[in-house]
Amino acid sequence: MFQRGEAIEITGELIGVREHRVQNIVRYELETAWWLYNAFGIAGDTAHVTTSSNWALYNFSDPGFDRELISEAVVHSMFQSLASEAFNGKLNRIENLESEWTKDWYPIALSASAQPAGRISSALQSVVTVEASDGHGSGCIVSADGYIVTNYHVIADGADAYPIHFQNGENRTARVVRYHPVHDLALLKVDTTDLVPFHLNMSETINVGEAAYALGTPYDIDLGASVTKGIISGKRKDASRTLIQTDVSISPGNSGGALIDENGTLIGIINEKVLGMGVDGIGFAIPTNVIPDALKIEFNR
Template sequence: MKNTFLLLIIIFFCQNVYSQYYYTYSSTPDSANIYMNGVFKCQAPCKVKFNWKEAIDDKILIELKVDGYEVLKDSLIERPKRIPKIIKATLTPAIPKIEFDSNSVMVVFDRFISDVENNKIIGHKKSLKKDNEDIIWKSASIPDEETFAKKFYDYLQEAGIQNPFTENKKLFSDPDKNFKRRPRYVIGVRLIDIETNIYEIHKKYVVFGQNAVGITKMKLEWQVFDRSTGKVALKKLTEPIYKYRQGMYYFIATIMPTFELGISQLFHDPEFINMVSKSDDVSGLLINKDDSTKKSIVLDEITNPAFEDLSKMIQYANSSCVTIISGDGGHGSGVIINDKGYVLTAYHVVDGAQKIEVKFSNGMKLQAKLIAYDFPNDIAIIDITGEGYQALPINTTDGNNIGINVLTIGTPYELELGQSVAKGILSGKRKRDNNIFLQTDVAVSPGNSGGPLLNEKGEIIGIIQEKIAHKDVEGIGFAIPMDRAIEVLNIEIKQK
């Protein structure tokens, strides 16, 4: 009796150890290689047979591998039930994990453009009956630009590359971090070509109702525009190939996975990684030069007349405060700083503009060109055609006098509101990334960007940059102080 009982125990033990288990795998993308404890088993879709004696330290490590994708890992840490299991696995494109510091350049995605002609035949659906059906490219049916942008930002975040969504979103958690850095690199992508073919498969190979296999190929041209130089800094061609298994239907579902693989290829490019991992230390660049050597900008010292009251000062300063209209229809403000027509403004007001117009208080408009700028500090100088302009003097010391009365003259919101005056006080100074900014309660709006922050003598103590608004706060404006502006633009003021 004891021997019989012992024999039953041995048989039961052997059945558990040597029992066959069956896992059926399907993968996206198709044809993932399946490994168990490092031993290749098969290529998905397939049925994996194994038994518990293959376990190492009471564990079986399962890995699915496809070139260009993250390895998908799973572990069995206890003996499974003897019930066949069906698993549909989805792998994600491999994205490098790179440690960037907080001063690394910031990147934004601009747009996805398709060069593929509408109604072009880009492939075929081939059935088992040998019937072929053309696959037609329909521009209207592809995902919208926002979908492409969201996916690109997801991968930027995963790679650790600085982008607007890595900025601090809590406005009042830390006053020194309320300033948002401006992106240096703008990335766009052009779909040069696309090809896709879908093949119906025999029913005995169908898994999860996926009765077709296919391949989608893209040619994507990536362009990286450097806003600090105004030039395309990098062009790269990626050619992602996405293998899939799905129902015998239109290929539209394969566009985003193929695009994602193209992002992965770009992010693995050494030139691209080297570019976006640099510190954002570009400053004092002059355009229309063959090099980035900073040139001195010499201004003659000027003084304002004595004013009877504030109203007289505003009337006088009004002639020196201008509206700047960029070619894309946007506008900002600026202030004339010498009789030759040099105008100080915020760089983002004229960034990328093919045409710049300056509108005066009397309605006159003149052409201008960008001659110097400092990208990190968002400050620029444009040059108006002609000479003999009334300018306002620069004051580099009053930025230290917290509590003084200040005002700005600019164009908030609409062009029709040009030469609007807003008053307040200089309420503080804030430090960020070793830069000091003037804080004011002057009511500023987006169109005021680039306008002067003036003291009661009509002297320029800062250039308006941005505003913070909150339901519990009327509004806080910030300006770059003039001592910083003349330093980064390499301005010299020649004494009389």
């Protein structure tokens, strides 16, 4: 996943190739353009580079462009762009384009539940399954009028609308309102007024050692509204993000689901887990208090 300040991606385009052949040797002159992107996918600066390949023997037995020679020249062109005046200093400074990414966003006023669910089973009605073209994830209802928070990577396939499966068996369609790639959060909207939202814990305090529950849809859509139990293991920094570490069992499909306390209050959005040989019980959730700033939501309490 992209991290703020570390997410610099360079993308290039080969605009033109000119071949220069002298008897049995050849070289190529390339015109290329390179762009810097950040985590938001917003175009940054552009460098136009003209470069030449080395001279090489022309292969008369396989006439046509020497792809290997051109590939070497493209790589050389990329490194030239990184050293260009257009990119000067851009690779070494933290570029935060968040203000540009969110400049057209208006604050959305929502009303979360005033009271905790009280029981874990009651909190399940506030969790949904988000179906995407490449699989599925989970989501958390944050208002009665249809707003749902999930992970950005759940809806990163770029569709405009997603089937939503509710705990009571209903199916509806949600549209994408906005998303924040750095925080890995997305806001969806279903046209309804009768949902049961979570009560949200907006405190920055994380009570390490206390019980926690993951609610979501692991592995298969038919396993919707599953519950696993564990504890809050710690509070961790991931670049500029703060995450809740938990040993609650997290599986593919849980992404975007709920991490709640024993009262059924939403304390985090399930985000990811650590995979590897001998690694078990290390998962992470995005604290609920991050949601308002990341998605420009004003919760009425």
